[in-house]
Amino acid sequence: MKSNNGSPVLIKKHHLEDWIGRIYTTFCVSLLVIIIVSMMYFVASKGLTTFIKDGVNVGDFLFGTKWDPNGDNPVFGALPFIAGSFATSLLAALIASPLSICAALFMNEIVPSWGKRLLQPVIELLAGIPSVVYGFVGLSVIVPLFRDIFPGQGIGIAAGALVLSVMILPTITSIASDALSSLPKGLKESSYALGATRWQTIYSVILPTVMPSLLTGVVLGMARAFGEALAVQMVIGNAPHVPRSLFESASTLTSVITLNMGNTVMGSVQNNALWSMALALMVMTFIFVIVVRLLERRHRL
Amino acid sequence: MKLKKPALLMGTLALVLALSACGNNGENKGASNSTDTNKALTGSLLAVGSTALQPLVEQVGQKFMADSKYAGVQVQVQGGGSGTGLTQVSGGQADIGNSDVFAEEKLKDADADKAKELIDHQVAVVAMSIVSNKDTGVDTLTKQQMVDIFTGKVTNWNEVGGIDEKIVIVNRPSSSGTRSTFEKYALGTKVEDMAGAIQEESSGTVRKIVGETPGAIGYLAFSYLDDSITSIKYDGVEAKVENVITGEYPVWAYEHMYTKGEPNEVVKAFLDYMVSDEIQNGDVVELGYIPASQMQVTRDVDGNVTKK
Numbered sequence: 103m104k105s106n107n108g109s110p111v112l113i114k115k116h117h118l119e120d121w122i123g124r125i126y127t128t129f130c131v132s133l134l135v136i137i138i139v140s141m142m143y144f145v146a147s148k149g150l151t152t153f154i155k156d157g158v159n160v161g162d163f164l165f166g167t168k169w170d171p172n173g174d175n176p177v178f179g180a181l182p183f184i185a186g187s188f189a190t191s192l193l194a195a196l197i198a199s200p201l202s203i204c205a206a207l208f209m210n211e212i213v214p215s216w217g218k219r220l221l222q223p224v225i226e227l228l229a230g231i232p233s234v235v236y237g238f239v240g241l242s243v244i245v246p247l248f249r250d251i252f253p254g255q256g257i258g259i260a261a262g263a264l265v266l267s268v269m270i271l272p273t274i275t276s277i278a279s280d281a282l283s284s285l286p287k288g289l290k291e292s293s294y295a296l297g298a299t300r301w302q303t304i305y306s307v308i309l310p311t312v313m314p315s316l317l318t319g320v321v322l323g324m325a326r327a328f329g330e331a332l333a334v335q336m337v338i339g340n341a342p343h344v345p346r347s348l349f350e351s352a353s354t355l356t357s358v359i360t361l362n363m364g365n366t367v368m369g370s371v372q373n374n375a376l377w378s379m380a381l382a383l384m385v386m387t388f389i390f391v392i393v394v395r396l397l398e399r400r401h402r403l
Numbered sequence: 404m405k406l407k408k409p410a411l412l413m414g415t416l417a418l419v420l421a422l423s424a425c426g427n428n429g430e431n432k433g434a435s436n437s438t439d440t441n442k443a444l445t446g447s448l449l450a451v452g453s454t455a456l457q458p459l460v461e462q463v464g465q466k467f468m469a470d471s472k473y474a475g476v477q478v479q480v481q482g483g484g485s486g487t488g489l490t491q492v493s494g495g496q497a498d499i500g501n502s503d504v505f506a507e508e509k510l511k512d513a514d515a516d517k518a519k520e521l522i523d524h525q526v527a528v529v530a531m532s533i534v535s536n537k538d539t540g541v542d543t544l545t546k547q548q549m550v551d552i553f554t555g556k557v558t559n560w561n562e563v564g565g566i567d568e569k570i571v572i573v574n575r576p577s578s579s580g581t582r583s584t585f586e587k588y589a590l591g592t593k594v595e596d597m598a599g600a601i602q603e604e605s606s607g608t609v610r611k612i613v614g615e616t617p618g619a620i621g622y623l624a625f626s627y628l629d630d631s632i633t634s635i636k637y638d639g640v641e642a643k644v645e646n647v648i649t650g651e652y653p654v655w656a657y658e659h660m661y662t663k664g665e666p667n668e669v670v671k672a673f674l675d676y677m678v679s680d681e682i683q684n685g686d687v688v689e690l691g692y693i694p695a696s697q698m699q700v701t702r703d704v705d706g707n708v709t710k711k
Contacts (some may be wrong), residue, residue: 170595172577241608246615255571255616257601340576340602350599358576361604364454364484365578367509368494372578373486 142384149381152178152374163378169342169358171372178375180355182344184382186259187354190334191327193263198270199320205271206278211304221275229272237336240265245337254349257339262354265333270323277322281315282308314397321397325390329383331356355379445475446669452481452488452501453580455529455606455624456658459690460501460677466686467676476669485509485580492661493517498670500661503529503580505704521661526677527692529624530655531585532642533635534610536619541565543636546591552620553594560618572600573613573621579604584656585622587706589637622654626691644693650700650708657695657702 152158158178166179205225209217244264249256289311293303309316331354339351340361359376366373450460457480464478483491485502489509492500500521502509510518533549535541539560544552551557552570561567575582577596586593596602601619603609606627613619614631625642628634634642637654646652660677662670676682683694702708 170577172583173593173595241611249616254599255601255619257612336608339600341598341600342577342596342602343598346598351601353602361576361602362578364482364487365576365580366484366486367514368486368490369514370486370509370511 145377145381145384148374148377150378152371152378156371156374158371158375158378163375164382167344171375176371178371180375180379180382182342183353183355183358183379185344186338186352187328187356187383187386189259189352190262190266190338190354191324193259193348194266194270194327195274195320195324197263197267198274198323199316201267202271202274202319202323203278203316205275206282207304207308209279210282211300211308218279225272225275228268229276233269233330233333234336236265236269237333240333240337248349252349254347255339255351256349257337257351258345258347258349259338259352260348262334262338262352263348265337266327266330269330269333270326273326274319274323277319278312278316281312281319285311314400318394318397321390321393325387328386328390329356331360335360355383359383444473444669444672446667447477447479448498448670448673449479449481449496450488450499450501450660451483451491451497452499453485453503453658454482455503455581456501456527456660457482459527459658459687459692460499460660462686462690463677463682464673466682467673470676473672473676476672478673486578489521489661492663493521495663498662498666499674502659502661503656504583505657505659506661507704508583520663522663522665524660524662524674524678525657525695526660526674527658527683527687528647528655528695528698529584529658529692530642530644530647530652531581531589531622531624532628532654533589533620533622533637534613534628534632535621535635536613536615536617537631537633538617539565539568539620539633541635542633543639545638546589549637550590550592550594553590553597555597568618571616571619572597573609573616573619574600574602575609576602576604580656581606581622581624585654588656589622589654624691625693647693648697648699650698650710653708655693658692 152163153160163178163180164184165181166177167181168177168179169182170177205221209221240261244261245256247256248254248258248261252260285308289307290303293307298307334354335357338354338357340353340357341351342353342358343351345352359379362372363376366376450464461480464480467473468476468478481497485504486509488497488500488502489506490500491497493510493514500506506518506521506523507515510521533544541560541564544563548557548563552563553572553574557563558570559567560570574596575585601612601616603612606623609621610623610627610629610632613621613623620635623632625644628642636642637652640646640652642652642654647655660674662674665671666674678696680696683696687694699711700708701711
């Protein structure tokens with residue numbers, strides 16, 4: 103390629119590279135957008151059929167406590183599942199948040215020398231264990247334990263929440279740990295310079311500063327707990343009723359979908375009702391994402 | 404670096420193309436092999452559906468492909484549940500839809516026409532036993548007692564002649580084929596889900612929970628029975644293969660392989676292979692099913708039993 107003889111080459115090599123790169127990345131981005139939009143469209147169109155074509159009342163669906171799709175008079179009340187999903191993920195976040203925030207503080211503030219070296223691999227391992235393993239351990243260890251200690255059969259929201267809390271530990275811990283390690287050094291040092299002890303520094307300087315990030319971690323952990331299906335399904339019992347105690351068989355949105363989706367025929371009312379629940383799950387995920395965005399915005403200010 | 408970039412680019416493009424090609428394949432499968440039914444059987448067939456029937460179809464599929472006569476045939480087996488199987492076979496995405504229940508039971512109302520297009524091939528029989536935890540002290544239940552248990556009228560084992568222990572019901576999801584068989588032939592009525600009852604899809608999990616939970620009752624296919632649980636007699640009839648064959652023990656169902664219209668040559672060869680004596684007396688028995696050919700009674704979709 104001659105470049106310095108008066109008539110310049112029309113397209114130079116680095117321009118070509120730029121263009122190829124641009125086209126390729128644009129293609130990737132649009133593919134992503136198309137996938138997300140089409141999934142949303144698909145789930146929404148399926149999920150809304152229940153209300154539009156099959157004539158199920160939205161209010162009855164969201165607040166009805168009776169789920170009997172195969173009876174002579176099919177009833178589609180999804181409240182037991184919605185309540186179960188919220189109860190398990192809230193409880194899981196309640197159990198996991200203090201643990202993971204303390205673990206992150208330990209790693210970054212209290213013993214940064216070997217704490218991080220020890221805990222980082224442990225947390226990565228926790229994140230890598232497949233959910234079916236968590237479920238099986240829950241069914242073999244936690245359920246019999248609860249059965250012996252508490253009244254009931256051991257299965258239920260408590261067992262589900264405990265299994266989930268272990269599953270979301272890594273999510274919350276790693277986000278909290280990232281936030282702590284990205285804290286400007288000056289903040290901590292000036293607090294120490296003022297004579298504050300380590301506890302005072304953590305309590306009144308570090309925690310308030312990273313609070314939005316910690317909450318982001320908790321919300322993302324809850325989102326993961328909300329969407330987890332397999333492990334919960336194995337230990338929660340799956341009775342389509344709002345339970346009277348934490349140790350009574352209950353269901354979540356994800357567990358009822360995975361249990362019934364394969365057995366129902368596409369296009370039947372029951373199948374559409376399952377899609378409506380999938381839509382509810384997706385809406386919840388969006389709400390979680392919006393909450394995270396709001397928290398991040400507050401963090402930036 | 405200069406070399407890597409285009410390579411990466413080409414790689415990704417190839418992947419995308421391959422993926423989209425996959426999608427197309429799946430959709431056209433039904434159409435493509437119904438056209439190329441030529442002399443030495445070649446082609447592929449896809450059987451989708453019931454997870455209860457899947458192990459049998461998979462094993463027979465392997466044998467079928469290993470047979471030199473059918474070397475050109477590719478058999479693919481997928482699970483997904485009876486509903487999925489029936490949906491896909493009537494939609495043409497699959498050649499065979501495996502189902503635990505009659506198609507008429509799943510494809511109702513608006514879909515009833517679809518069920519009429521499907522042709523039933525009954526390849527095996529699965530029988531179920533009522534099982535309980537070993538501590539209950541009960542080894543036989545009448546039909547009425549079971550209805551009372553599963554509708555919540557009876558909540559303690561001492562009301563049916565056992566020890567003083569609360570009854571824990573381990574049921575299946577309301578859409579499950581196993582459950583509808585149980586309700587239809589053991590209880591004779593549909594039951595609502597009881598509050599506090601456990602529901603599990605997989606037979607292995609049901610066995611584990613029934614075996615470990617004091618006072619638990621559930622139902623399992625014969626192939627899952629073992630020492631960790633008690634098999635309960637139904638109206639005094641023991642849950643045994645011989646009693647199923649003679650029609651004395653009523654809790655059983657056909658395993659169906661549905662085709663849309665008459666099967667093409669490839670599919671027909673596979674279905675014939677499936678009901679051949681070699682398979683029926685070999686693999687079917689080995690995997691804990693009962694050969695459909697051995698049954699001394701037949702049953703239609705409405706549950707009417709007739710002697711052969």
